[in-house]
Every structure is written in structure tokens, then in C-alpha cells.
Amino acid sequence: MAGEKGILIGGELPSSGGRPGMTLELLSIGRKLADELNEELSVLLLGNGVNDAEGQELIAHGADKVYIINDPLLATYHPDTFATATEKALREIKPNIFLMGRSEIGQDVAPMVGFRLRTGVAMDCLDLQIDAASKKLMMIRPVYGGNARAHFVCTDVAPQMATVRPKTQDPAPRQEGRIGTVQHLSAALDASVKRSEWVAYNKWESAGGVTLPNAEIVISGGRGIGSAEAYKDTIEVCAGVVGGAAGASKACCDAGYAPPGLQVGLTGQRVSPKLYVAVAISGASQHIAGMGTSKNIVAINKDPDANIFKVSRYGIVADYKQVMPAFIKKCRELVGKSE
Amino acid sequence: MPLHLICCAKQVPDPETPAASFRIDPAAKKVVPAPGIAPVISPFDEQAVEVALRIKDKRPDTKVTIVSLGGASARDVVKHGLAMGADEGILLEDPTFENVDAFQTAYVLSLAVKKVGQFDAIFCGRQAADFDQGQVAIGLAELLGIPALINGQSADFITDNRVTFERVLPDGIGVFEANTPVLTSYSQEVGQPRYPTLRNIMTAARKEISVWKAADLGVNGAAFAPKTRLVDLYVPTYEGACEIIEADSPAEAGEKLALKLREAKII
Numbered sequence: 173m174a175g176e177k178g179i180l181i182g183g184e185l186p187s188s189g190g191r192p193g194m195t196l197e198l199l200s201i202g203r204k205l206a207d208e209l210n211e212e213l214s215v216l217l218l219g220n221g222v223n224d225a226e227g228q229e230l231i232a233h234g235a236d237k238v239y240i241i242n243d244p245l246l247a248t249y250h251p252d253t254f255a256t257a258t259e260k261a262l263r264e265i266k267p268n269i270f271l272m273g274r275s276e277i278g279q280d281v282a283p284m285v286g287f288r289l290r291t292g293v294a295m296d297c298l299d300l301q302i303d304a305a306s307k308k309l310m311m312i313r314p315v316y317g318g319n320a321r322a323h324f325v326c327t328d329v330a331p332q333m334a335t336v337r338p339k340t341q342d343p344a345p346r347q348e349g350r351i352g353t354v355q356h357l358s359a360a361l362d363a364s365v366k367r368s369e370w371v372a373y374n375k376w377e378s379a380g381g382v383t384l385p386n387a388e389i390v391i392s393g394g395r396g397i398g399s400a401e402a403y404k405d406t407i408e409v410c411a412g413v414v415g416g417a418a419g420a421s422k423a424c425c426d427a428g429y430a431p432p433g434l435q436v437g438l439t440g441q442r443v444s445p446k447l448y449v450a451v452a453i454s455g456a457s458q459h460i461a462g463m464g465t466s467k468n469i470v471a472i473n474k475d476p477d478a479n480i481f482k483v484s485r486y487g488i489v490a491d492y493k494q495v496m497p498a499f500i501k502k503c504r505e506l507v508g509k510s511e
Numbered sequence: 512m513p514l515h516l517i518c519c520a521k522q523v524p525d526p527e528t529p530a531a532s533f534r535i536d537p538a539a540k541k542v543v544p545a546p547g548i549a550p551v552i553s554p555f556d557e558q559a560v561e562v563a564l565r566i567k568d569k570r571p572d573t574k575v576t577i578v579s580l581g582g583a584s585a586r587d588v589v590k591h592g593l594a595m596g597a598d599e600g601i602l603l604e605d606p607t608f609e610n611v612d613a614f615q616t617a618y619v620l621s622l623a624v625k626k627v628g629q630f631d632a633i634f635c636g637r638q639a640a641d642f643d644q645g646q647v648a649i650g651l652a653e654l655l656g657i658p659a660l661i662n663g664q665s666a667d668f669i670t671d672n673r674v675t676f677e678r679v680l681p682d683g684i685g686v687f688e689a690n691t692p693v694l695t696s697y698s699q700e701v702g703q704p705r706y707p708t709l710r711n712i713m714t715a716a717r718k719e720i721s722v723w724k725a726a727d728l729g730v731n732g733a734a735f736a737p738k739t740r741l742v743d744l745y746v747p748t749y750e751g752a753c754e755i756i757e758a759d760s761p762a763e764a765g766e767k768l769a770l771k772l773r774e775a776k777i778i
């Protein structure tokens with residue numbers, strides 16, 4: 173492949189269905205790669221009515237250039253319209269590297285576009301590096317349910333594509349005085365590209381205001397919780413007290429102790445909060461796949477050999493029923509008090 | 512018209528293998544099969560077969576074909592699908608199909624689907640339980656030029672030419688509709704797949720499984736080129752030892768934990 177240059181990020185705008193914070197997380201890893209390669213970092217924004225100020229904001233957060241495509245068909249996310257617009261932009265911009273989030277959007281669009289361009293994609297990367305010798309993008313991702321880690325490179329194809337797991341990168345900070353350009357592209361989309369229709373959206377009821385994906389604190393229960401009542405009284409109450417969200421292992425959801433949708437893990441939600449408390453969770457690799465990047469992990473488990481302790485910073489080996497009431501009570505006291 | 516549904520299923524090392532018996536041969540960049548633990552059909556693929564069979568339960572004249580790309584042992588996956596109730600089985604087996612990447616897998620599957628001919632819908636798992644990429648289903652749809660509806664918990668035919676599909680989203684269920692032919696992929700929300708009945712196991716044992724090689728499919732060397740290469744595979748180590756909080760009673764440990772988290776400004 174020849175002539176492809178620069179790193180392009182597929183930005184996400186909450187206004188068109190994107191994941192909040194994803195673009196800034198991509199900008200921080202994108203900036204690192206761009207500086208290492210000494211290439212330009214740009215962002216592609218899709219929507220309808222996206223303005224230059226939104227582009228300038230991303231420049232302040234590390235982008236050198238922002239491309240905007242406004243089209244009525246991009247007002248709300250649809251895999252077909254977003255993939256077609258992204259594909260068009262990639263054929264025009266010809267980047268060396270194209271990054272997206274492994275969000276709901278990235279899960280559809282990255283493979284669609286990768287296959288259309290006959291290039292390589294690595295999904296759900298925890299880290300991206302530039303290989304010193306080949307200058308290729310080294311894409312590092314969990315495999316085998318998190319039991320193993322794999323490094324991939326693209327063969328002689330372009331762009332090198334990866335999706336980055338949400339919450340694994342710190343958001344790029346805002347810096348005053350950065351300058352860059354905003355350029356508008358056209359996708360000239362035709363409604364006929366849409367091959368499916370989104371006819372209804374049945375949202376689950378969420379207990380509190382804090383939802384799992386953006387919670388700073390997550391309290392999760394496992395199979396060892398034992399009943400739906402105990403889940404409510406221990407996990408949900410504790411989450412409420414510390415202002416966090418309640419989560420669960422797959423076994424806990426499957427048993428009906430926790431509502432569906434609260435499952436954390438490989439095939440559930442991916443979280444990376446400041447604090448993750450795993451109560452009566454054994455720590456299967458598939459569970460760790462969804463929370464292993466949390467800043468502080470605490471495990472409460474009666475089995476001293478439980479795998480969860482391997483990834484934890486603090487642990488208590490005891491029956492949770494004897495630990496949690498005192499923990500919750502103390503938290504209530506402490507959190508009630510101001511600093 | 513009777514419906515024709517095609518299920519794609521992969522054989523993987525049993526994902527429930529305890530972490531302690533999980534081994535990698537770093538030089539070969541391969542998983543060492545845990546002794547005594549047989550490989551299985553990838554769980555999401557099994558759930559995809561289940562959804563196809565639920566449609567067949569309602570419309571018994573539906574034909575369900577199961578296709579697996581893999582080594583000779585992947586025959587077990589095809590047999591499992593037949594024993595669950597699928598009608599026909601196809602094994603895509605060729606020395607050149609070993610160590611294929613997501614692109615190559617989807618490419619070979621697309622040739623197989625074209626060789627099968629007429630179909631209404633394809634059923635895949637959301638991701639294989641070995642490489643967890645979640646690309647092959649979408650890629651297969653792209654190569655066939657049909658829409659992909661992914662990460663589902665159920666699907667049904669509204670008419671002979673239109674499906675309704677429930678996608679699992681982080682905060683709820685999105686209901687989608689698309690015209691056939693369509694590709695769909697499934698997640699664990701499908702629920703427990705059916706166990707093969709003794710009768711189905713017997714019938715399945717008598718069924719002939721077609722084996723298609725690269726040459727049968729017309730695999731084209733240039734189009735078959737891999738897009739990614741695995742350069743390293745290892746078991747990650749977690750740094751940082753866990754501090755076990757000791758106290759006279761579990762309740763006191765709980766209080767201590769809260770104090771520690773407060774001191775560290777975590778809560």
C-alpha cells in the first residue's frame with residue numbers, strides 16, 4: 173500500500189446516537205500514535221447540523237483536523253448510512269490508520285467498512301502501539317474470553333483498522349491555543365442504502381439515575397448472592413449509598429437475582445470505573461473481560477482462592493452477608509460527611 | 512414456499528475451561544487443548560442454531576442447513592447441529608483453511624453460501640468464543656451484499672420475505688425489521704439451546720455430511736489473502752498483589768474497607 177497517511181478517528185456524537193466520551197478517549201490514544209509516527213490526527217464526525225464549533229472543540233482536545241459530514245440521513249445512527257458515509261470518507265481521506273470505538277456503532281460499522289475496503293480490522297483493542305521496526309500498528313486485544321492476549325498487525329492493506337474498548341483510555345485533555353482546520357465533506361447519501369428499519373426501542377427500567385456505562389463506582393453481585401431479595405438489599409442498596417451503579421455476573425443474571433442488562437463482562441457491559449466492588453463473584457475470565465480495567469477492584473468472597481482476588485487491590489475473605497451490612501453502614505456515614 | 516435457513520457454527524476450545532488449565536504454546540501461537548476437555552460448538556453459534564430451530568418449530572417445512580469451517584474435528588459441530596434438529600450438514604475442510612483470519616473465514620463461508628444457493632436467512636453467533644472478534648457475521652453479510660442484524664435475542668418471519676429481530680442494546684432491546692435475504696447474529700439472551708433428543712441423535716448419525724474443499728468452492732488465491740496476522744499470543748499476568756483486609760470479624764473488615772476507600776479518596 174502506498175501513500176496512505178495520517179490517523180483518522182471515527183468520532184461519536186451523542187446527538188446522533190454515539191457513545192458519550194468515546195471521541196475523547198480515541199483522541200488520547202490517537203494523539204499518542206500520531207506523535208509517534210509524526211503524522212496528522214484527524215476526526216470524522218457524522219450527523220446532521222454538526223457545526224464548526226464542535227470540530228474546533230475536538231481540535232482543542234488534540235485533533236489537527238476535523239472532517240464533518242452533515243446529511244439528513246445521518247441525523248440518527250443507522251449501520252447502513254453510517255457505514256456508507258464512513259466508507260466514502262475513507263476513500264477520499266486515505267488514512268494510514270482508522271480507529272473507532274468498540275461501541276454499538278463501532279461494532280457494526282468497523283467490520284462493515286473493513287470488509288468493503290478489503291482491509292484488516294482488530295476489534296475491542298485494549299491498547300495500540302506502533303511497532304518500532306515495521307512502523308505498523310500493533311493491535312493488542314483480549315482473546316479466549318480474556319484468558320489470553322493477542323497482538324495483531326495488518327498485512328499489506330490500508331487503512332489499518334482497530335476498534336478500541338470503551339473506558340480503556342483516559343479522555344484527551346483540553347488544551348488552550350491549539351489550532352487546526354475543519355473541513356466539510358459530502359456523502360450524498362441515498363435513502364436506498366438503508367436495508368433495515370429500527371421500529372421500536374424497549375428500554376429497560378434503570379433503578380437509579382446512574383447507569384453502568386458511565387458510573388464512577390460499580391457494585392456487582394455474583395451467583396453467591398443467592399436470591400433476588402439479597403441482591404436488592406445488598407447490591408442495589410450499596411450502590412445507592414455510594415452513588416454508583418449496580419452490576420452483576422452472568423450467573424447472577426441467569427439465576428434471575430439481577431435484572432438482565434446489568435450483566436458485566438465479555439458479553440455484557442464493559443465498565444472501567446474508579447471503583448468496582450465484586451461481591452460473591454468468582455472472577456471468571458469472561459467476567460474480568462468486562463471490568464478488569466477498573467482503576468480499583470475490591471473483592472468480597474468466602475473462597476480465599478477465588479480468581480477475582482488476582483485482579484483486586486483490596487480483598488475480604490468472608491461471607492458477604494456478614495461484611496456488607498457493616499460496609500454499607502460505614503459508607504453511609506462517610507459519604508454523608510463532606511470532605 | 513418453505514423457508515431455508517443457514518446456520519454457521521465454529522468449533523472452539525471449551526470456553527468454560529477453568530483458567531488454571533488454560534495453556535498456550537507461545538511458539539506455535541496456539542492454545543494447548545486442556546486434557547480431557549473436548550472442544551465444543553461456540554456457545555453463541557449454538558444459540559443461533561436454536562433460534563433457527565425455533566422458527567422451524569413453528570413452520571415444520573423449514574429447512575435448516577448447518578455449515579462449519581474447520582479441521583476434521585469440526586464434523587462434531589455439524590453433527591451437533593443435526594442432532595439438535597438441523598436437516599443438512601456441510602463441513603468446509605481444507606488444509607488451506609487452517610489459521611484463517613476473520614476476512615478469510617467470511618470469504619470461504621460466502622462461497623459456501625453461494626454454492627448452497629437459495630436461502631432466506633443466515634444465523635451466526637455474535638462472536639466466536641476463541642477470538643471474540645465479532646467480525647465474521649457482518650463480513651459474510653457484506654460479501655454477500657445482504658443486511659446484517661447483530662447481537663440478537665430472537666427473530667421471526669413476519670411474512671415469507673420479511674423478518675423482525677430483537678437486538679440487545681446496553682440499555683434495552685431494539686426491534687428491527689429487514690427484508691430477506693438477511694444475516695442475523697445472536698447473543699446469550701437467546702437462552703438455553705435445546706438438548707439433542709435421542710431420536711434426533713439417531714437420525715443425525717445416519718445423515719451424510721457434505722465435505723467441501725477449497726477447489727469445490729472455487730477459492731481464488733488473491734481474494735483469499737489474509738488481512739491480519741497474529742504476531743503474539745500469551746496469558747496476561749496481573750500486576751499488583753491484593754491486600755487482604757484482616758480484622759477480628761467480617762463486619763469489622765467491612766468497616767475497615769470503607770475507611771480505606773475513603774482515605775484513598777475512592778469513595
Ligand SMILES: Cc1cc2nc3c(=O)[nH]c(=O)nc-3n(C[C@H](O)[C@H](O)[C@H](O)COP(=O)(O)OP(=O)(O)OC[C@H]3O[C@@H](n4cnc5c(N)ncnc54)[C@H](O)[C@@H]3O)c2cc1C
Pocket residue numbers: 317393394395396397420421422423424435436437438439440451452453454455456457458459462472473474475478490491492493526527554555640
Ligand atoms: C462465551 C461466554 C461468555 C460469557 N460472558 C460472561 C459475561 O459477560 N459476564 C460474566 O459475568 N460471565 C460470563 N460468562 C460466564 C462465566 O464463565 C462464569 O460462569 C460467570 O462469570 C460466573 O459467575 P459468578 O462468579 O457469579 O458465579 P460462580 O463462578 O459460581 O462464583 C460464585 C462465587 O461466589 C462466592 N460465594 C458464594 N457464596 C458466598 C457468600 N455467601 N459470601 C461470599 N462469597 C460467596 C463463591 O466462593 C464463588 O467464588 C461467559 C461464559 C461464556 C462461555
